[in-house]
Amino acid sequence: MPEKLQAGEQPVIVLVRPQLGENIGKAARAMLNFGLTEMRLVAPRDGWPNPSAGPAASGADIILEQAKVYETTAEAVADCAHVYATTVRKRGVTKPVVTPEGAAAEMVRAEGRSAVLFGREASGLETSDVALARTIITAPINPEFGSLNLAQAVMLVVYELSKHADLTMPTVEELLPPAPQDELEGLIGHFEKLLEPRRYFWPESRAEATRRTLRGVLTRPGWNHLEVRTLRGVLSALERPEGERHRSDDEQ
Numbered sequence: 168m169p170e171k172l173q174a175g176e177q178p179v180i181v182l183v184r185p186q187l188g189e190n191i192g193k194a195a196r197a198m199l200n201f202g203l204t205e206m207r208l209v210a211p212r213d214g215w216p217n218p219s220a221g222p223a224a225s226g227a228d229i230i231l232e233q234a235k236v237y238e239t240t241a242e243a244v245a246d247c248a249h250v251y252a253t254t255v256r257k258r259g260v261t262k263p264v265v266t267p268e269g270a271a272a273e274m275v276r277a278e279g280r281s282a283v284l285f286g287r288e289a290s291g292l293e294t295s296d297v298a299l300a301r302t303i304i305t306a307p308i309n310p311e312f313g314s315l316n317l318a319q320a321v322m323l324v325v326y327e328l329s330k331h332a333d334l335t336m337p338t339v340e341e342l343l344p345p346a347p348q349d350e351l352e353g354l355i356g357h358f359e360k361l362l363e364p365r366r367y368f369w370p371e372s373r374a375e376a377t378r379r380t381l382r383g384v385l386t387r388p389g390w391n392h393l394e395v396r397t398l399r400g401v402l403s404a405l406e407r408p409e410g411e412r413h414r415s416d417d418e419q
Contacts, residue, residue, distance in 0.1 A: 177202075178274050178281040178328060180321060181243050183209040183296050186288050192223025192231065193318035194285075199227040201322075201329035206234040207243045212287070240284065240296045248279030252300035253320055254292055255313050264303045271327035273302070283324055288317050343391035350395045355385055357402045 180198055185191050185208065195206060208215055215236045224231055237243040244250050251270055252262075265273065274281040284300060286292035297303070306323050308315070315323070358381060359368075368374040390398070 176280065177205060178283055179205045179207055179244075179247060180325070181207045181209060181240070181282050181284050182211070182317070182321075183240050183243075183284055183292060184212060184287040185285075185317065186212045188213060188217030188219030189223040190288060190317040191217060191234075192220035192225075192227070193316075194321040195220070195224045195227040195230040195234075197318050197322040198325055199230055201325040202332045203325050203328060204230055204233070206230050207282075208234055208236045209240050209243050210238060211236065240299055244282045244284070244299060246280060247282040249274065249277050249281040249302075250300045251281065251283045251302050251304050252292055252297045253283060253285050253304045253324065254297060255305055255308065262297075262300065262303050264305055267304055267306055267324045267327040270302065270304045270324065271331060274328065275331045285317060285320055343393060345389040346392045346395040350392065351386060351390065354390070354395050354398055354402075355382055357399055358385065361402060361406055 180194070180203060182191060182194060185194075188211075191206075191208070191211065198204065198206060211217065213219075215234070216231070220231050221228060235243075251265075251274075270283070283304065284292055284296055286296065304324065306315075306320075359378065362368065362381075368377050388394075
C-alpha cells in the first residue's frame with residue numbers, strides 16, 4: 168500500500184512566470200482533477216487575475232480564486248522545506264534527478280511542505296529558479312519530441328501524487344444482476360419458436376446439437392432482466408406480420 172498524503176501537507180504547485188491565462192486555467196483543472204488545491208503564481212506575464220484562466224479551468228475556479236501571486240520564486244517557496252524543479256535540460260547544476268513517481272513518493276514521506284516548480288511555456292525554468300530546488304523532476308519522454316505544454320507537465324506530477332491521496336474511481340453505472348433462469352428459458356424458447364418453421368434445426372440428426380449450441384450462445388453473456396426483455400421485444404417485432412400495430416409491453 169502506498170503511503171498517504173496527510174491533511175494539510177499537500178504539495179504546492181508553483182507556476183513561474185506563466186505566459187497565458189489559458190494555461191494557468193488548464194493547470195488548475197489538472198490539479199483539481201487529482202485532488203491538489205494550492206497554486207502559487209510567480210510574476211504572471213499578463214497579470215492576475217486573468218480573464219482567460221476561468222473558462223480554461225472548466226469549473227476549477229476555487230483554485231484560481233485562492234491562487235497567491237509572488238514577485239519572485241524565492242518568495243513563493245519560502246515556507247517550503249522541499250522544492251522540486253521540473254525540467255528536461257541539464258543546466259550545469261548537480262542535483263538529484265527523480266521521475267514524477269519517485270518525487271511523489273518522496274513528498275509523502277518528507278516532513279514539511281513540498282513545492283513543485285513549473286517554468287513558463289516558451290523556455291521553462293531559468294537557471295536561477297532551478298538553483299532554488301533541491302531535486303529535479305524529469306519524466307521519461309521521447310528524446311526526439313520532448314515538448315510538453317504547461318498543463319500536461321502539471322498533470323504528470325499531480326497524477327502521481329493522487330496515488331497517495333484518498334481519491335475514488337469515478338462512479339460507474341451499477342450493473343444489474345443476471346436475469347432469473349425462467350426469463351432466460353423464455354428467451355431461448357422464443358428463439359426456437361421463430362426458428363423452427365424456418366428449418367433452422369434441420370437436418371433432424373443435428374437438431375439437438377444445434378439447440379445446445381444456440382442455448383450456449385444465449386446463456387453465455389449473462390443477460391440481465393432488461394436485456395432479456397429487450398431481446399424478447401426484438402423477436403416479437405420480427406414475429407409480427409408486416410404493418411401490424413405495435414403490441415403493448417404486456418403482450419411481449
